Amino acid sequence: MSKHGFDSADLRIKPGQPVKLSQFDAQGDGSLDKDKTKALTETLHDELYQLQSRLYAEGKQSLLVVLQAMDAGGKDGTIKSVFRGLNPQGVVVTPFKVPTPAELAHDFLWRVHQRTPAKGQIGIFNRSHYEDVLVVRVNQLVPEKVWRARYDQINAFEQMLSEAGTRIVKFYLHISRDEQKERLVDRLNSPDEQWKFSTSDLPVRERWDDYMQAYEEVLKRCSTESAPWYVIPANRKWQRNYFVTRILIETLKDMNPKYPKPEPGLDKVVIPD
Amino acid sequence: MSKHGFDSADLRIKPGQPVKLSQFDAQGDGSLDKDKTKALTETLHDELYQLQSRLYAEGKQSLLVVLQAMDAGGKDGTIKSVFRGLNPQGVVVTPFKVPTPAELAHDFLWRVHQRTPAKGQIGIFNRSHYEDVLVVRVNQLVPEKVWRARYDQINAFEQMLSEAGTRIVKFYLHISRDEQKERLVDRLNSPDEQWKFSTSDLPVRERWDDYMQAYEEVLKRCSTESAPWYVIPANRKWQRNYFVTRILIETLKDMNPKYPKPEPGLDKVVIPD
Numbered sequence: 001m002s003k004h005g006f007d008s009a010d011l012r013i014k015p016g017q018p019v020k021l022s023q024f025d026a027q028g029d030g031s032l033d034k035d036k037t038k039a040l041t042e043t044l045h046d047e048l049y050q051l052q053s054r055l056y057a058e059g060k061q062s063l064l065v066v067l068q069a070m071d072a073g074g075k076d077g078t079i080k081s082v083f084r085g086l087n088p089q090g091v092v093v094t095p096f097k098v099p100t101p102a103e104l105a106h107d108f109l110w111r112v113h114q115r116t117p118a119k120g121q122i123g124i125f126n127r128s129h130y131e132d133v134l135v136v137r138v139n140q141l142v143p144e145k146v147w148r149a150r151y152d153q154i155n156a157f158e159q160m161l162s163e164a165g166t167r168i169v170k171f172y173l174h175i176s177r178d179e180q181k182e183r184l185v186d187r188l189n190s191p192d193e194q195w196k197f198s199t200s201d202l203p204v205r206e207r208w209d210d211y212m213q214a215y216e217e218v219l220k221r222c223s224t225e226s227a228p229w230y231v232i233p234a235n236r237k238w239q240r241n242y243f244v245t246r247i248l249i250e251t252l253k254d255m256n257p258k259y260p261k262p263e264p265g266l267d268k269v270v271i272p273d
Numbered sequence: 274m275s276k277h278g279f280d281s282a283d284l285r286i287k288p289g290q291p292v293k294l295s296q297f298d299a300q301g302d303g304s305l306d307k308d309k310t311k312a313l314t315e316t317l318h319d320e321l322y323q324l325q326s327r328l329y330a331e332g333k334q335s336l337l338v339v340l341q342a343m344d345a346g347g348k349d350g351t352i353k354s355v356f357r358g359l360n361p362q363g364v365v366v367t368p369f370k371v372p373t374p375a376e377l378a379h380d381f382l383w384r385v386h387q388r389t390p391a392k393g394q395i396g397i398f399n400r401s402h403y404e405d406v407l408v409v410r411v412n413q414l415v416p417e418k419v420w421r422a423r424y425d426q427i428n429a430f431e432q433m434l435s436e437a438g439t440r441i442v443k444f445y446l447h448i449s450r451d452e453q454k455e456r457l458v459d460r461l462n463s464p465d466e467q468w469k470f471s472t473s474d475l476p477v478r479e480r481w482d483d484y485m486q487a488y489e490e491v492l493k494r495c496s497t498e499s500a501p502w503y504v505i506p507a508n509r510k511w512q513r514n515y516f517v518t519r520i521l522i523e524t525l526k527d528m529n530p531k532y533p534k535p536e537p538g539l540d541k542v543v544i545p546d
Contacts, residue, residue, distance in 0.1 A: 057468055080360045088356045089349065089366045089399065126362065177546075184544045194535035195330055199542060206545070262467035269472060271457045272479070273450075 008247050011230045013223035019216045021231070026176040028233030028243075037242050044245045045085050051252040055120060056090040058257040062117035062166045065124045065248070068134070068218075069173035070211060071201045072183035074234050075126050078173065081241045082248070083124060092117060095126040108132040108150065109157050116161060129154060130170075130218055138210045151221040158227040168227035169251050171244060172215060173234035177208055281520050284503045286496035292489045294504070299449040301506030301516075310515050317518045318358050324525040325395060329363040331530040332393035335439045338521070339398045341407070341491075342446035343484060344474045345456035347507050348399050351446065354514045355521070356397060365390060368399040381405040381423065382430050389434060402427060403443075403491055411483045424494040431500040441500035442524050444517060445488060446507035450481055 013019060055061065067075045083091055094115040103111045109129055117123030133154070137147050158168055175183075184201070187193045204211070223229035230247055234240040286292060328334065340348045356364055367388040376384045382402055390396030406427070410420050431441055448456075457478075460470045477484070496502035503520055507513040 076362065079362050083361045084358055086357070086361065087353045088359065088361055088364045088397070089352050089368065091361045092365070093362045095362065124361070181544050181546065188539055188542060188544070192532060194539060195533040197535060197539060197542075199536060199538075202542075202544070259465060260468040262470060263472060265472075266461055266467060266470060269461060269470075269475075271454050271461070271475070273454065 006243070006246050008230070008250055011232060011243060011247070013219045013229045013231065015224050017220060017223070019219040019231075021174065021212045021216055021219075024174055024231050024233070026174045026179060026233050026235040028236055028239040032239060032242075034236075034238055038238050041238070041242045041245055044242075044249060045082075047249055048082075048245060048252070049086055051249065051257070052086050052090055052122060054257040054259060055122070055252065055255070056087065057120075057259050059120035059260065060165065061255055061257060062119050063122045063248075063252065063255070064117055064161065064166050064168045065122065066128045066130065066168065066170040067124065067126055067173065068128065068130050068171070068215075069234065070175060070180055070208070071204055072180050072187065073173045073175050074237060074240055075173065077237060078171075078240060078244055079124060079126060081237070082244050083122075086122070090120060091122050091124065093124045093126060096128055096131065109153070113157075116166060119165065129157075130222075133218055134211065134214045135204075137214050138207050151217070154222055155224055155227075158222075158224065162226035167251060167255050169247060170223075170227060170229045171247075172219065172229060172231050173240060174231050175234045177205075179235045180205065279516070279519050281503070281523055284505060284516060284520070286492045286502045286504065288497050290493060290496070292492040292504075294447065294485045294489055294492075297447055297504050297506070299447045299452060299506050299508040301509055301512040305512060305515075307509075307511055311511050314511070314515045314518055317515075317522060318355075320522055321355075321518060321525070322359055324522065324530070325359050325363055327530040327532060328395070328525065328528070329360065329393045330532050332533070333438065334528055334530060335390035335392050336395045336521075336525065336528070337390055337398065337434065337439050337441045338395065339401045339403065339441065339443040340446065341400065341403050341444070341488075342507065343448060343453055343481070344477055345453050345460065346446045346448050347510060347513055348446065350510060351444075351513065351517055352397060352399060354510070355517050356395075359395070363393060364395050364397065366397045366399060369401055369404060382426070386430075389439060392438065402430075403495075406491055407484065407487045408477075410487045411480055424490070427495055428497055428500075431495075431497065435499035440524060440528055442520060443496075443500060443502045444520075445492065445502060445504050446513060447504050448507050450478075452508045453478065 055063065067078060069075050079093060083093070092115070096111070099111065112125070112129045115123065115125070133147050133150050136142055162168060184197070184205075187197045219229050219231065230243075232240055232243050328336065340351060342348050352366060356366070365388070369384070372384065385398070385402045388396065388398070406420050406423050409415055435441060457470070457474070460466045492502050492504065503516075505513055505516050
């Protein structure tokens with residue numbers, strides 16, 4: 001983390017950069033004050049709302065936010081914390097689950113493409129096409145030759161989206177193995193959260209190292225100039241929300257959406273009684 | 274308006290009830306204090322959020338909110354004010370615009386049906402299938418025989434949705450003709466809102482009485498036990514937001530969503546390191 005405050009470049013993976021996730025500290029920045037950062041994040045949410053209003057009004061560009069993480073990594077929590085407060089008319093969240101038979105009868109990008117955000121919209125993918133080189137790879141659900149080809153296919157797809165006016169940011173919410181244990185134990189013991197607990201998550205936890213390796217290849221091969229991956233230290237939720245919000249604001253500022261010009265001749269319009 | 278505080282029945286149209294909109298006061302309840310009501314509405318938003326969390330977790334029922342109003346009647350503003358603050362993962366807003374050629378090549382409910390909310394979701398229609406008995410009727414876009422049949426078709430469709438677990442509430446945001454003029458003039462003069470102004474809204478304003486008549490028939494014929502219409506006094510935005518929020522909470526409470534039961538045997542689960 002930069003000594004001079006937040007710098008998104010510290011969290012962004014450079015194209016082709018080899019990644020060892022064990023060297024990324026999921027705890028985040030020890031110099032950040034919790035209360036001050038939370039208060040700052042609140043202020044930033046107002047800024048995010050203003051930027052979204054302009055994006056929506058402009059109606060020419062869209063923003064696609066991809067969220068990936070291990071179970072209990074905070075995908076749902078990030079959506080709730082960071083995107084609550086935006087105008088729901090301009091936000092579309094898509095959670096991708098186990099593919100249906102109809103989805104499996106098509107290529108892996110088919111269901112994803114249908115859910116990319118329209119102009120003016122912010123689209124959020126809760127899981128994504130990256131599952132097709134993560135869970136699919138770890139469990140060998142398709143032959144290696146098939147999933148190996150997908151990194152380039154994903155890059156080409158995202159490149160096309162980007163050229164068509166969709167800006168893409170991808171967040172890997174990085175929690176430690178210990179933090180995951182703590183969160184799963186909390187879920188087990190909280191009456192309001194028990195329903196989220198599924199014993200099917202446990203075999204995934206057992207394959208932790210395989211998943212890390214799969215994520216490392218994703219980060220190295222699919223972080224591009226037009227669709228970068230960010231590794232977000234996510235053990236502490238308030239830091240995670242702060243980092244994600246900062247990066248979204250930076251991205252939207254760079255997109256620089258503008259209120260559209262009014263119809264010509266409005267100065268002569270009179271509204272009749 | 275009831276003397277004993279808010280009663281949603283005062284705003285709900287009874288099935289078959291003849292409606293004269295000129296007799297509904299768009300100003301609302303003169304006895305309400307603005308600051309107190311705004312503060313109360315804030316508190317109610319927390320309650321709405323809690324109810325949504327349960328609806329989402331339960332995943333067995335859905336809520337469909339239909340918003341209709343004249344231009345500048347506050348459909349977008351209601352969405353921004355009332356539904357901001359909900360978990361965006363559980364909210365899907367669909368604005369219905371002029372039908373595309375593909376949509377016109379199907380029956381009028383085809384595009385609407387595709388956007389009804391999934392279990393656990395709140396779906397919001399910004400305009401809806403009711404346009405097919407409003408703008409379509411006023412401008413005679415289809416023969417009278419065709420639009421006349423639609424009231425029953427709509428009722429049957431909504432009845433089916435309701436039997437399948439979708440609760441429906443429909444809001445007509447009622448503003449006066451004077452209030453519309455004031456809002457359109459504001460739009461014309463505000464640099465951030467001019468882009469929303471379209472001279473194509475003016476011919477619609479000229480047909481105000483025809484639209485009122487079309488709305489009156491909608492309210493009388495399509496307010497049913499399972500899918501009631503509410504006429505919301507909407508000249509004052511803070512009252513509008515308060516009424517809509519109260520009715521949504523009442524509806525969700527009546528749906529009474531519950532956190533699902535956890536998987537059996539969770540008490541024996543141990544999370545491995």
